[in-house]
Amino acid sequence: MTVTNLLTLVKTVLALPRKRVNGAVSLLTGWWLIRLLWRLRILVTATLVVLFAYSTLGWVGLVLLAVLPPVLSFAWRVLHPQSHTWFVNRLLARHRLRHTYGSRWDAVMVACNLHVPVPGGDHLTPTLRKVTLAPVGDVLHVRLLDGQAPADFARQADELAHAFGVPEVRVTSAGPGRVELVLVLLDVLAEPVILTDVPPVTDLRRVRFAIGEDGLWRTRNYANIAAEVGGGVPGSGKTAGETSLACGLIQNPAVQYVVADGKGGEDWSWIAPRAAAYCAEDEDLEAVLRVVEQVHGLMRHRLKTQKATRGEANFWNLPLDPNHPAVFLVVDEVQTFTDTKGMDNDTKQLAYQITARLSVLVKKGRSAGIITRLLTQKPTADALPTAIRDNASVRTAWRVMSKDAAEAILGPVVREAEVSPVDIPEAMRGVAVVATDAGRLERVRFPFVDEHTAETIATRTADLRRELTAFGASALDDQGANDDGTASESEGEAAGVRA
Ligand SMILES: Nc1ncnc2c1ncn2[C@@H]1O[C@H](COP(=O)(O)OP(=O)(O)OP(=O)(O)O)[C@@H](O)[C@H]1O
Ligand SMILES: [Mg+2]
Incomplete structure (x- = not known):
């Protein structure tokens, strides 16, 4: 702006009627005052409240002002x-x-x-x-x-x-x-998270399974998932992690569980009252094959009939219904049934059949609402055939001893990742590395539910248990039937199979 322009502006302002100038100045001052009050709004409001309380109720007002906020806050917290x-x-x-x-x-x-x-x-x-x-x-x-x-x-x-x-x-x-x-400020993964009860899973698209490093629960979407693979050294927390997850899922009437425990012990006996089928056989592979065959049969039945009877070819496009439950097949210590080293020829044949059935379940189970979950101490190709592992979209690695084992579970992504299951200390049982929805690896801690609590939950929900035959699978006895159809109930009992 030149000097002449400036002079012209000053002259114009001076020539304005006095009233207008005063009006403009008042407006500006008012605006400035509002801004100042806004800046000091907390102080101004507090002062006004104190003055109002004192002017209306005197000293009582001031006392009330000091006592009421904490009392109200406390009541709010309780309610x-x-x-x-x-x-x-x-x-x-x-x-x-x-x-x-x-x-x-x-x-x-x-x-x-x-x-x-x-x-x-x-x-x-x-x-x-x-x-x-x-x-x-x-x-x-x-x-x-x-x-x-x-x-x-x-x-x-x-x-x-x-x-x-x-x-x-x-x-x-x-x-x-x-x-x-x-x-x-706090390493939340350092301390165990012990649950004395587990809330029921109501939505299979948001299943809480572990706690992340930020202390918040992680959830998984089990819709449209065919299989999950979990591996880790003995005692790293595989079975306990799976148990805590199962405790929430079995409370949902639209979920049925089938468990084959390759350890042959009592790790999963808690689920027997609620499991559609439970097999704790580590030596009689025929019994295990029968259980796997039954789930496989249900899958085939659903794949063939679902569209005609329910209107959709994909299970997950239909509402969850106890009459058409999602079926979780858990095979713990799966290497017992898949690693054929040291087996005699007959047992090897059975192992091949189990592996073949599991492989089909992992590939085709998704649209039939069947989720196969395989846990192993030995995540290498001889124990967990790559055909199975590569089709498992969800992977969990508890503590492992080598980078190869980590890669066998989580895939090549673990090579460049900042976190690795090899770095999990032995004392941190229940801590694992999982992939996030975005494909990044992170450490999580699985909660711990002791087997008595798990047993109480399974017994409490035993009336939700249904035989898989109720949904179209053939009976367990028919599965392993010899050519002459002589497989009997007593054989099933002897094999430790419960259905
Ligand atoms: N999430 C956890 N929080 C606290 N402690 C845990 C957790 N998971 C496991 N543990 C402890 O570790 C022990 C072994 O766990 P678990 O049986 O799950 O191991 P595993 O990996 O299944 O071993 P194996 O391969 O021998 O079956 C449990 O009995 C428990 O004491
Ligand atoms: Mg175990």
């Missing part, structure tokens, strides 16, 4: 703890965003070399958008600067931990241009 915790956490998170982290954010970013200098000696820092509270510690939600990537933060994780004064900072990508920093 509805969830909403109370949510509200308090929100207040805390906002406070920490502004005062704990916000006030130091720029300095920490510069100290950890996560800023970007701009010409003129100034710099830009990533934006701290939000703070949330997780059981494991505070989570800082950060918007990255152009050109930054989550890996830049991951590289500086140690520096960030020192700067924020916490033992560990975990960095996770939260979408394009965003990163989450978990300031870990």
Whole structure:
């Protein structure tokens, strides 16, 4: 603006009628005052409330003001703890965003070399958008600067931990241009999570199975899943993990369980009252074959008839119905039935048949609502044929001793991953590495349900048990029938088979 223009503006303003000038000045002052009050809104509101209480009720008003909020908060917490915790956490998170982290954010970013200098000696820092509270510690939600990537933060994780004064900072990508920093105060995976009861699973698309490093439950979607493979050294927590999952699932009337325990012990005996079929045979492979055949028969029956009788070829497009239950087939220590080393010829033939049936179940079971779950101490190709393993879309690796074993369960992704089941300490039984929905590997802890609790749940829900024959499978006795059809009930009993 030139000097002449400026003079013209001053003259115009001076020439304006006095009333208009006063009006404009009042408006500006009013606007400024509103902004000031807005800035100090908490102080202003608190002062007004105190003045109002004092002017209406005198000293009693002030006493009420001091006593009522804590009493109301306490009552709220008793009546509805969830909403109370949510509200308090929100207040805390906002406070920490502004005062704990916000006030130091720029300095920490510069100290950890996560800023970007701009010409003129100034710099830009990533934006701290939000703070949330997780059981494991505070989570800082950060918007990255152009050109930054989550890996830049991951590289500086140690520096960030020192700067924020916490033992560990975990960095996770939260979408394009965003990163989450978990300031870990507590290693939630270090301590067992012991459940004295397990809530029923009502939705098979959101089944809680373990707790993640952020202290939050992880869920799995079992719809459209054909198979799951889990491996780990003896005592790493495979059976216990599977048990805690089963305890929730068996409470759903639209779920039936079939268990073949290759250990031949009592690990799964708790489920007998609720299992559609239970077989704890480790030597009589005929008995095991009969159980697997029965599930296989049900699968074939469903695949052939489902469209005509229920209107859909895919089980998971239909509502879950106790008359058409999802069937979970658990084969623990599957290598007992699949690893033919040291078997005589007849047993080998049976093992081949079991492996073939399992292989078909893993490939085709999905649209028949049959989920095959295989657990093994030995996740190598001779124990778990690749034809089976490669079709299992869900994989869990408890502690293993070698990278090869880790890769055998989780696939090649484990080679580049930051977490590995080889690093799980022996004492951390029940901790495993699983793939997230996004395909990233993470460590989780399975909850622990002792077998007496599991037995109580199975007995409580025993009336939900149905024979698979009720849904179209042939009877167990028919499965292993000799050519002359002589397989008898007593043979089934002797084989430790219950259906
Ligand atoms: N999630 C867990 N939390 C706490 N302790 C656990 C957990 N899982 C397992 N354990 C402990 O480890 C022991 C062995 O677990 P489990 O029987 O599940 O091992 P496994 O991997 O099935 O072993 P094996 O291959 O010999 O059958 C359990 O008896 C229990 O004491
Ligand atoms: Mg076991």
